[in-house]
Structures are given as structure tokens and as C-alpha cells.
Amino acid sequence: xxxxxxxxxxxxxxxxxxxxxxxxxxxxxxxxxxxxxxxxxxxxxxxxxxxxxxxxxxxxxxxxxxxxxxxxxxxxxxxxxxxxxxxxxxxxxxxxxxxxxxxxxxxxxxxxxxxxxxxxxxxxxxxxxxxxxxxxxxxxxxxxxxxxxxxxxxxxxxxxxxxxxxxxxxxxxxxxxxxxxxxxxxxxxxxxxxxxxxxxxxxxxxxxxxxxxxxxxxxxxxxxxxxxxxxxxxxxxxxxxxxxxxxxxxxxxxxxxxxxxxxxxxxxxxxxxxxxxxxxxxxxxxxxxxxxxxxxxxxxxxxxxxxxxxxxxxxxxxxxxxxxxxxxxxxxxxxxxxxxxxxxxxxxxxxxxxxxxxxxxxxxxxxxxxxxxxxxxxxxxxxxxxxxxxxxxxxxxxxxxxxxxxxxxxxxxxxxxxxxxxxxxxxxxxxxxxxxxxxxxxxx
Amino acid sequence: xxxxxxxxxxxxxxxxxxxxxxxxxxxxxxxxxxxxxxxxxxxxxxxxxxxxxxxxxxxxxxxxxxxxxxxxxxxxxxxxxxxxxxxxxxxxxxxxxxxxxxxxxxxxxxxxxxxxxxxxxxxxxxxxxxxxxxxxxxxxxxxxxxxxxxxxxxxxxxxxxxxxxxxxxxxxxxxxxxxxxxxxxxxxxxxxxxxxxxxxxxxxxxxxxxxxxxxxxxxxxxxxxxxxxxxxxxxxxxxxxxxxxxxxxxxxxxxxxxxxxxxxxxxxxxxxxxxxxxxxxxxxxxxxxxxxxxxxxxxxxxxxxxxxxxxxxxxxxxxxxxxxxxxxxxxxxxxxxxxxxxxxxxxxxxxxxxxxxxxxxxxxxxxxxxxxxxxxxxxxxxxxxxxxxxxxxxxxxxxxxxxxxxxxxxxxxxxxxxxxxxxxxxxxxxxx
Numbered sequence: 001x002x003x004x005x006x007x008x009x010x011x012x013x014x015x016x017x018x019x020x021x022x023x024x025x026x027x028x029x030x031x032x033x034x035x036x037x038x039x040x041x042x043x044x045x046x047x048x049x050x051x052x053x054x055x056x057x058x059x060x061x062x063x064x065x066x067x068x069x070x071x072x073x074x075x076x077x078x079x080x081x082x083x084x085x086x087x088x089x090x091x092x093x094x095x096x097x098x099x100x101x102x103x104x105x106x107x108x109x110x111x112x113x114x115x116x117x118x119x120x121x122x123x124x125x126x127x128x129x130x131x132x133x134x135x136x137x138x139x140x141x142x143x144x145x146x147x148x149x150x151x152x153x154x155x156x157x158x159x160x161x162x163x164x165x166x167x168x169x170x171x172x173x174x175x176x177x178x179x180x181x182x183x184x185x186x187x188x189x190x191x192x193x194x195x196x197x198x199x200x201x202x203x204x205x206x207x208x209x210x211x212x213x214x215x216x217x218x219x220x221x222x223x224x225x226x227x228x229x230x231x232x233x234x235x236x237x238x239x240x241x242x243x244x245x246x247x248x249x250x251x252x253x254x255x256x257x258x259x260x261x262x263x264x265x266x267x268x269x270x271x272x273x274x275x276x277x278x279x280x281x282x283x284x285x286x287x288x289x290x291x292x293x294x295x296x297x298x299x300x301x302x303x304x305x306x307x308x309x310x311x312x313x314x315x316x317x318x319x320x321x322x323x324x325x326x327x328x329x330x331x332x333x334x335x336x337x338x339x340x341x342x343x344x345x346x347x348x349x350x351x352x353x354x355x356x357x358x359x360x361x362x363x364x365x366x367x368x369x370x371x372x373x374x375x376x377x378x379x380x381x382x383x384x385x386x387x388x389x390x391x392x393x394x395x396x397x398x399x400x401x402x403x404x405x406x407x408x409x410x411x412x413x414x415x416x417x418x419x420x421x422x423x424x425x426x427x428x429x430x431x432x433x434x435x436x437x438x439x440x441x442x443x444x
Numbered sequence: 445x446x447x448x449x450x451x452x453x454x455x456x457x458x459x460x461x462x463x464x465x466x467x468x469x470x471x472x473x474x475x476x477x478x479x480x481x482x483x484x485x486x487x488x489x490x491x492x493x494x495x496x497x498x499x500x501x502x503x504x505x506x507x508x509x510x511x512x513x514x515x516x517x518x519x520x521x522x523x524x525x526x527x528x529x530x531x532x533x534x535x536x537x538x539x540x541x542x543x544x545x546x547x548x549x550x551x552x553x554x555x556x557x558x559x560x561x562x563x564x565x566x567x568x569x570x571x572x573x574x575x576x577x578x579x580x581x582x583x584x585x586x587x588x589x590x591x592x593x594x595x596x597x598x599x600x601x602x603x604x605x606x607x608x609x610x611x612x613x614x615x616x617x618x619x620x621x622x623x624x625x626x627x628x629x630x631x632x633x634x635x636x637x638x639x640x641x642x643x644x645x646x647x648x649x650x651x652x653x654x655x656x657x658x659x660x661x662x663x664x665x666x667x668x669x670x671x672x673x674x675x676x677x678x679x680x681x682x683x684x685x686x687x688x689x690x691x692x693x694x695x696x697x698x699x700x701x702x703x704x705x706x707x708x709x710x711x712x713x714x715x716x717x718x719x720x721x722x723x724x725x726x727x728x729x730x731x732x733x734x735x736x737x738x739x740x741x742x743x744x745x746x747x748x749x750x751x752x753x754x755x756x757x758x759x760x761x762x763x764x765x766x767x768x769x770x771x772x773x774x775x776x777x778x779x780x781x782x783x784x785x786x787x788x789x790x791x792x793x794x795x796x797x798x799x800x801x802x803x804x805x806x807x808x809x810x811x812x813x814x815x816x817x818x819x820x821x822x823x824x825x826x827x828x829x830x831x832x833x834x835x836x837x838x839x840x841x842x843x844x845x846x847x848x849x850x851x852x853x854x855x856x857x858x859x860x861x862x863x864x865x866x867x868x869x870x871x872x873x874x875x876x
Contacts, residue, residue, distance in 0.1 A: 040511035043836050046793030047809060047816065104790040108837060 019267040023296050026187045026322065027091070027117065035121040039068035041105060042113045049102035050115060055420055055429040056083035060099055064118055076126035077133045079119055084158045085151050085428045087127060087197050088180050090120035091188050093425050094285070096318045127196065132203040137164035139206075142442045145170065145228040147221075149209055150178020151424045152414025153234030154201055155431030156438075160232075161206035163439045168228070169207060172214030172382075178236055180424065182261045185289035187296075215382035222386045225409060230438045233390075233397060233405070233412040234431060235383075237376035237422070243281065247339030248372075256280060256290035256373035263293055271297045276368030278302045279344050280328075281336055284314035287373035291328045294371070302328045303365065307335040307349050307356060334363075343367055378416050394418065403434035404441075411438055446749035447756045448742060450484070452722045453615045453640040453700045455573045457484035457546035459742050460717065460757060464704055464725035465489050465550035465576060465619075468735075470524055472534035476541070481735040482742060485546025487643075487725060490523035490578045491531050491567070492552050493559065497522045497584075505652035505662040505672060516678035517728045518652035520663060520670055522584045523552055528566070536570040546723075547571075548617065552578040552590050555600060557607045564612040574614050577604060579630070580621035580646020582673050592646070595621035598633035605637025617702060620644040620686075622679075627686040628693065635696050642690065643702035643725060645683040647673025676728040680706030684719055688768045691720025708737075710744030717757060718764040776858055777850035780827035780843045782806070782820045788840035791816040795831035795841060803830050822846075 014022065030038065042064040050060045059078050066075035079086035095101075095116040103112030126133065142165045146153045149171035157167040175181050180194040202209070213219055215235075224231045240255040242248060254273075263270035274297035280287050283306035295302040304323065306313055309332050313320060320330060334346040335358050348361040378396045383389055390405035390412070391398040397412040399405055399419070405412050413419070413430030420426040448459040463469050463478055465487040475486050499521055507516035524531055539547045549572045553559040567575060578585075579595030586593040594600045601618065608616045618634035620627060622645040634642050649671050651661045661669030683705020690696060703721030707713055708729040716724050729737055754760045784795070784807075796818050799807040806824035810817040820831075832841040856865045 037511060043792045043794060045791075046797035048793070049791060049816070104792045104836075107790040 013268060014271055016267050019271055019297065020186065020190065023185075023187045023190075023293060025190045026185070027120075029124060030117050030121045032121075035067055035118060038114055038118055039064050042068070043104060045104055049104065050099035053098045053102045054082075055098075055423070055426045056089070056432065057429075058082040058086070058119070060115055063122060064113065064115070067118055067122055072122055072125045073129075073133075075118075075122035079123055080126070080133060082432075083425065083428050084155055084201055084432070085180075085197065085424060086119055087123040087200075088151075088189060088194065089425045089428065090116050090123060091193070092180070092184050093423070094316045094319070096316050098425070127200050132200065134162055134204055136162055136204060136206055139166070140164040140442065142166065142229045143168070143227075144230045144232065144438060144442075145224040146232045146234060147215060147224070148172075148178065148234035148236055148414070148416075149176035149198075149211075150234055150236050150414060150427065151180060152236075152416075152427035152431035152434075153178070153232065154198065155428040156232045156234060156411075156413065156435045157207045157431075158201050158204055159432045159435030160438060161204045163435065165206070165229075165439070165442065167207045169209040170213040170215070170219060170224075171209055171211050174211050176209055176211075178234075178427075182264060183257050183286070184264075185260065185293055186264055186267070187293070188289075215385065217385050220386045221383055221390075221407075221410070222388060225388075225407070229409070229442055231410045232431070232434055232438060233410065233416060234414045234427070235378070235397075235412075235416040236427075237378050237415045239377040239379040240372065241375045241377055243336055243339075243372060243374060245336055245338050250339055250341065250370075252342075252368060253339055253370045253372065256282065256286050256371040257376065259290055259371055260286070260293070263297075270294075273369060274299045276300055277366045278369045278371065279365060279367040280304045280371045280373055281344075282306065282373030282375070283308065283312065284373060284375065285316075285319055286375075287371075288315045288319040288323045288328075290371050290373055292323045292326050294369070295323075295327050299369070304328060304330045305334045305336065305344075305346060305365075306330065306332050307358075308351070309333065337362060339367075339370055340364075344370060376415075378418075402437045402440075403430065404437065409441065411441075446746045446754060448484075448746060450723055450757060452546070452702065453574065453617065455485070455546045455548065455615055456544075457723070458544060459484035460713065460721075460723040460745075461485075461738060461741050462487055462546060462548070462702070462723055462725045463730060464727040465578065466727040466731075467519075467521065468727060468730050471526065471531075472538055475534075475538050478730075478735045478738075479538070479542045479545050482738045483545070483735065484723070485548065485573075487548040487550050487576050488531065488535055488572075490550040490552045490581070491528055491563070492523045492590075493554070493563070494528050496525045496527055499525050500665045502663040502665045506676070507652060507678065514676055514728065514732045516650075516652065516674060517676035517731070518650050518663075518672040518674045519647070520583050520665075520672040523550075523578070523581070528563075532566055532570055535567075535572055539571040539573075546573050548574045548576050550576045550578050550619070552581065552585060555589060555594055555604060560604065560607045561611045564608065564614075568612055568614055572614065574617060574640070575608065575612065576617040576619050576643060577608060578619055578646070579604070580619050580623075580644075582621060582623050582647055582649045583671055592621040592623050592649075595619075595630055595646070596624055598629045601630045602633040602637035605634050605639050609638040615640040617641040617643050619646055619704075621646045622682060622686060622705075623649050627689055631690045631693075631696060631699075635699055639699070641700035641702060641722070643704055644686055644690070645679070645705045647675045648679055648682065650674035675706065677706045677708055680708075680712060684715060687716060687721055688719045688765060691762060691765045692768055708732075710741050710748065713741060713745055714748060714760075715764075717761050719768070720762040720765050722757075722761065772855045774854060775852045776855055777848055777853050779846045779848045780829075781822055781825050781846045782827070782829075782831050783842055783844050784818055784820055784831075785840050785842070786817070788837050789818060790837055790840075791818070792836060793818065794834045794836065798830050798834045803828055807831060 044061045063075040063078040100112040106112040146169045176198045177194040274294045278299040280291040338345040396418045403411045413434040414427035462485040469486045470489040505518040509515040581591030585591035618639040700722045703716030704725040796807045796809045835841040
């Protein structure tokens with residue numbers, strides 16, 4: 001629940017706590033009674049569709065049954081065995097297009113078991129007890145370098161540590177967590193959850209993190225390959241896409257992900273920018289996260305502009321509804337053609353035989369702030385300091401079915417390989433499975 | 445609108461729904477609320493000799509299953525803990541206020557003729573319509589030689605029934621305990637003693653759960669528990685069988701039966717009536733939801749009867765009894781097969797895993813264009829019904845008789861039966 005916007009509050013500088021209260025939490029935790037009632041709705045399917053829809057393949061009927069019987073710790077362990085980021089995935093996964101979309105209750109009643117909320121219930125239970133449920137295998141003496149402390153890197157590091165290897169994680173930023181820490185709406189991961197989850201993951205032991213250590217002149221892939229038995233690249237996507245239109249470099253134009261980062265790290269600064277008329281360009285979850293938050297923080301009007309229709313939006317229906325019920329307007333079939341001082345020029349679009357046509361009909365909308373949320377690309381700059389580079393494919397790092405890059409001993413996963421959807425849960429699956437591939441490589 | 449009125453062993457009531465002798469019928473306040481709500485009658489909670497017994501605190505235990513509360517219910521309460529005179533005065537007042545309802549009084553006094561002879565006129569004086577002999581209570585009172593301690597000894601049942609018939613003009617209903625190996629023994633004893641009717645079942649001896657922290661049976665009285673009497677929806681199948689067992693005995697034909705045990709809905713009631721009951725008694729469902737359930741009990745039963753063309757209860761009372769036969773009278777050549785309605789199937793896979801792991805490997809788990817599809821393998825299906833029971837979707841898996849081309853035949857003639865009857869090709873229903 002978020003606090004109201006209040007009259008004339010826009011110009012008031014709020015404290016971080018006040019901002020957190022204003023943003024609230026998107027979904028509240030289940031009470032034990034709610035969890036029991038919901039768990040009883042699960043049919044405990046065999047060969048359950050939800051498991052297949054989960055990139056990490058969590059035994060969903062299995063963990064829900066355990067909640068139902070009161071074995072909540074067991075439920076959490078079942079989740080975390082498959083997905084060590086089970087806590088954040090419970091909060092940020094678009095379950096409505098993954099496990100919950102295919103729930104047989106959805107088919108039967110149009111109302112799926114709320115798997116995400118049950119997963120949160122179980123993982124919160126275990127994390128609140130401060131227990132780490134896994135033990136490391138006998139140490140192998142092998143050392144693995146992981147680049148990137150986001151979901152794929154840490155999932156890989158955790159599984160490697162569990163298998164008995166020693167891991168050093170190199171992270172460019174001062175904090176771990178990747179997009180969970182920097183790129184997701186605050187109302188999805190409240191109370192510093194991303195940080196607490198990373199602490200929980202690291203409590204397995206055997207993982208050291210070097211912060212402020214980007215790949216570059218001082219830390220090359222060559223040197224990591226020389227110093228470690230294997231390397232995992234979980235670099236993510238760090239290059240915000242450009243609109244490629246005039247006026248993009250004007251001072252009131254910002255990258256949406258950068259704005260969310262500011263909001264997460266320096267909330268008072270973000271709040272100061274949330275005034276007047278804000279236009280958010282893009283149709284994915286980042287557009288929703290940015291638009292909804294900037295509206296909650298006090299912007300007068302917030303409009304998402306998307307060049308296609310609601311069905312084509314990357315943001316799920318649930319996300320779109322969330323934005324709209326929080327005062328964000330979504331306008332479709334509009335493509336920006338130029339950014340001007342205090343306005344954006346937009347051309348109407350339409351589809352012709354499946355192709356997007358940008359028409360000559362232009363309109364202008366006032367804009368005190370323009371947020372670009374048109375995706376990110378893989379930045380190969382950090383790797384370029386290396387003598388030997390891995391092969392690339394479709395603008396990202398190329399891997400085979402076993403997460404191997406073209407360089408011996410170098411593996412990669414997460415958004416920087418783009419094997420599946422650009423989702424936290426996919427990155428976690430990549431990191432985990434790559435760890436097993438690395439383990440096999442190290443055992444040979 | 446079907447006529448629901450009954451004349452049960454001379455006791456009339458506007459509908460067959462009576463509240464069983466139990467906490468809901470312990471005092472005038474509750475009983476008046478029930479009768480105002482529309483219940484056809486009550487069996488007043490068991491009266492005994494003064495001084496009244498004393499109950500413990502912490503009295504009920506229950507089983508919840510899959511989110512449903514009180515699937516099974518267990519109590520360690522005894523008979524009324526109020527003075528006899530108070531109960532008698534209230535019974536008299538209720539009967540005067542509700543002359544059209546059945547007011548039956550449950551009784552339990554020591555197994556001595558004098559004790560029964562003393563209490564019967566007092567009850568008769570209230571204007572009550574009949575008495576029910578509590579030979580069933582399986583806890584507490586049985587340790588004092590009453591309740592099921594009597595009900596488990598057919599000779600005692602017969603003897604006490606005879607005393608009551610001798611010392612009162614009121615109809616005598618004998619309430620039977622299920623805590624016996626053969627329900628027919630006490631039923632026949634009651635019949636021999638001259639009972640006007642039997643009612644069954646009383647509660648089943650039970651420990652409903654163990655409190656794993658206190659390490660004691662529940663309900664826990666301080667630090668210890670005792671066995672109680674089990675009732676509620678879970679016991680319905682046990683009760684229905686015992687009712688049917690008595691109803692199909694030729695030597696007890698015509699003995700009115702008041703069916704008791706887990707009846708929660710009009711459908712349950714219809715089943716007990718079809719199995720031979722003249723009235724039904726309800727307790728747990730009322731304790732779970734209150735007396736207001738009577739609305740649906742009467743209306744639901746009436747609507748169902750209208751749909752079936754039954755004008756009166758006796759039009760279908762006992763109609764299932766002739767079809768309740770011994771196993772050896774079943775058609776061994778009958779075959780039924782499962783059918784899955786693919787349009788209704790939600791792909792939960794429960795039918796497959798149940799059949800695959802625990803039955804006959806007769807449901808194939810297929811993938812068609814990536815989608816799950818479950819199909820019955822007719823050649824492997826033995827018609828056990830397991831899949832149709834585990835399927836969570838109504839009418840998705842249904843059972844359909846298959847043509848075998850074989851005549852009706854029973855185990856009695858089957859070649860595998862070493863004791864087979866030589867030539868008789870047709871069975872006669874055992875107890876027609």
C-alpha cells in the first residue's frame with residue numbers, strides 16, 4: 001500500500017523513509033492463514049505445467065504441498081535447491097506469463113494458485129530464521145572467477161561453492177545484486193531485500209566479492225583465465241539503447257534504468273526530479289517500473305508512450321494494470337520522432353501486414369522529463385582489453401548448449417548471452433546450470 | 445412440493461430431520477432456536493439419574509482435511525450435566541410450545557429395572573413423543589456400566605428394551621453403538637425386546653489426533669486425553685452400511701430405522717432414506733454451521749424429490765436396499781471403462797499418476813504438439829474408478845458400461861470358484 005500523493009506535496013523534499021512509505025510495496029506477504037488457504041488450492045499436479053514454465057524448474061507442487069502440511073522450511077529448501085534467488089524471483093518474476101499462466105486452476109477457474117506469493121511465504125520463513133540450508137561439498141581446491149555479481153553470477157557462484165569450489169566474484173559496482181539492486185522498482189523489493197538476499201546467498205561460504213572491479217585495463221579476461229581454473233561471465237546488459245532521434249542529448253532526457261538506479265540508491269535525488277509532466281518511452285517492465293514510481297513520487301502527469309498496441313507490450317497485463325491504477329496513462333501507437341525543449345514530437349503509427357508504419361501525422365506532448373526505456377544492449381567494451389575475445393552472436397556472447405564460450409575454460413550466462421527471456425529467473429537458471437558445466441569441466 | 449412429513453414408529457414430525465441427542469439439544473434455549481428454524485424434531489440430550497454427571501473442560505477434537513474443517517469430529521462429553529427436574533420441565537415447556545414437532549427424550553440410567561421404571565413416568569409426564577435408549581455412548585459412561593457397555597451385550601439390550609416397553613406407553617427407539625463386530629446382533633436383540641425402532645449409529649471410539657507438543661491425545665484435558673466418540677462427515681460411510689445391513693434383513697423387515705452418522709446435506713439424507721431410514725438425525729453439521737442448515741436440508745430434499753417424481757418420502761424410502769447385495773451376488777461379467785472428456789481436462793496429470801503408480805497403467809501420458817494429453821488405454825482399464833475419483837474436475841472422467849457380450853453371472857458360478865454352484869446360471873439377490 002502506498003501513501004497518498006497529497007496536495008501540494010510535490011515540491012516538498014521527503015526523507016528516504018517517507019519516500020519508501022510513499023512507494024509502498026506492490027504485493028504484501030501472505031499471513032500463515034492465507035498461505036494455508038492458498039496452498040490447499042494446489043492440486044499437486046503430476047508433470048505439472050507450472051514446473052515446465054519456470055526457467056529454474058522449481059518443484060512447485062512439491063513445495064506448495066509442504067506449505068500445506070506445515071513443513072514450511074522444507075518448502076523453502078525445495079525452492080532454493082532449484083533457485084537460490086527464490087526470494088527475489090517470488091517478488092519480481094512475471095508469474096502471470098510463467099508458472100501462474102499455465103496453472104491448471106487458471107484453466108479450470110481463471111484464477112491460478114498464486115505461486116509467487118506462496119514462494120515468498122516459504123523463502124521469507126527460512127531467511128528470517130537466518131539459516132543457510134545448504135552445505136558445501138568437500139573442497140576441490142579449484143578456483144573460479146565470476147564476473148558480475150548479478151543474479152546469474154551469484155547463482156553460479158553459489159552453486160560452485162556448494163560443489164566445493166572456491167569463487168571470487170568481480171563486480172564493477174560498489175554493491176552486489178545487479179538489476180535486483182539497481183534496476184527493479186523499489187516497491188517490488190522493499191526493506192533492502194536485495195542486499196539481505198545476497199548476504200543469505202554468500203553465507204554458504206567460499207565466495208569472495210571484489211567490488212569496484214570492472215573488466216578493463218586493470219582486470220582483463222586474459223589475466224582471469226591465467227589466474228583461475230575457470231571463468232564465468234555474467235556481465236548483463238549495460239548499454240542503454242538510444243532512440244536515435246534529434247534532441248536525445250537534451251538535459252531533461254534520461255535513461256529509465258539510470259533513473260531507477262538513482263531512485264534505489266539516492267531516493268531523494270530521484271524524488272526531486274519527479275515533477276511536472278513526465279513521458280516514458282518504451283513498452284517493457286522497466287517502462288512500467290519507472291513510470292509508476294515517478295508518478296508515485298509526485299509527477300503531475302506520467303504517460304507511457306509505446307509505438308505498438310497493448311498486446312505487443314513487453315510489460316505483462318498485470319504490470320500495465322498496475323501502472324494504470326496508479327495514475328499512469330499508457331498511450332499506444334505513438335513513436336517519438338524528436339525531443340524538444342519541454343516537449344516530445346510523436347508520430348502516429350500503425351501496422352500494415354505486420355510491419356510498423358510511422359505515419360506523417362505528428363503531435364506534441366509536453367515533457368518536463370523524458371525517460372527512455374527502450375532496452376539495453378550488451379556492451380563488449382569491458383572485454384576489449386583482452387587479447388583473446390570470446391565469439392559473439394546476435395550482439396551478445398556466443399555459448400554452446402553447455403554454457404561454454406569459444407574460449408576454453410570461459411563460460412557465460414544471463415542477459416549477456418540472451419539464451420532465454422531477459423528475466424532474473426532465466427539468469428539464475430543460466431548461472432546454476434553453468435556452474436554444473438564448469439564443475440564437469442574442472443573434473444575432466 | 446413434495447410432502448416431507450413422517451410418521452416414525454407413531455411419532456409424527458413435519459420433516460424427517462431431527463437433531464440428534466447431543467449438545468445442540470441439551471436445553472430449552474437451543475432446542476427452541478432449532479425448532480423455530482424449522483427442524484422436524486429433536487432427541488433431547490440424554491437424561492440420567494441425579495446427581496448429574498460432571499463434564500471436563502476441553503471436550504471436542506476435529507479433523508480438517510484439505511482446508512475443510514470438521515471432516516471428522518470427536519467428543520468426550522458425557523450425558524446432560526443438568527439436574528433431571530430442570531430438563532424435564534424444559535422438555536414439557538418445549539413440547540407444549542411445539543406440539544407438531546417430534547420431541548424424543550434420550551435416556552441412560554444404570555442397568556437395573558428399578559432405575560428405568562423410576563424415570564420412565566417422569567418423562568412420560570412431559571408429553572414427550574417417545575424415548576431413545578442411549579446404548580451407544582462409548583466414553584465415560586461405558587466405564588460405569590452404561591452406554592455402549594450395554595449396547596455391546598445383546599442380552600442387556602434386549603432386557604432393557606423389554607423393561608422400557610413394559611413400563612411406558614411411549615414408543616421406544618433403541619440407539620445402537622457401532623463399536624461391535626456385527627451390528628445385527630444388538631439390532632436383533634432390540635427387535636426381540638420389542639423396540640419400536642432403532643437408531644444408528646452412535647459415535648465410534650476414536651483418538652482424533654495426538655498433540656505432538658504435549659504428547660497426548662486430543663482433546664487434551666490438562667496434560668492427558670482419553671478416547672472419544674467419532675462422528676461427522678467421515679463416519680457417514682460406516683453408518684450407511686450399518687443402516688443398510690439392518691434394513692435388508694428379512695427378519696427385521698418393517699423395523700423403523702432412524703439414520704444417524706455424518707449427515708450434512710439433503711443428499712446425504714436422501715441416501716440414508718433410500719437405504720431404509722424413516723428419519724435422519726443430525727448433529728455435527730449443525731454444530732459446524734448452526735441450525736440454519738435446515739433450510740437447505742428440507743428445500744434441497746424436496747426439490748430433488750420433485751425432480752424425481754417422488755411425492756412422499758415413502759416413495760423412495762428403502763429403494764436402494766434390494767440393490768445392496770453381498771459381493772458374491774454381483775455381476776462378475778459387468779465391465780465399465782473410464783472416459784476422459786478432453787475438453788474439460790485441465791491436464792493436472794492426477795489420473796495418470798494414480799493409475800500408473802497404484803493401479804493398472806491404463807492412462808497414457810502423451811504430448812501432442814507439446815501439450816499434455818491423457819488418454820485411457822481401454823485394454824488395460826479394469827473399471828476401478830480411481831481416476832474418476834482423483835480427477836478434480838466434475839464430470840471430466842466418467843465411467844461407461846462396456847459391452848462384453850457376456851451374460852449376467854456371479855462368483856457363485858465362476859469356474860475359478862472351487863465352491864461354485866454347478867449349473868445355476870443366474871444369481872438370485874441374496875435377500876430379496
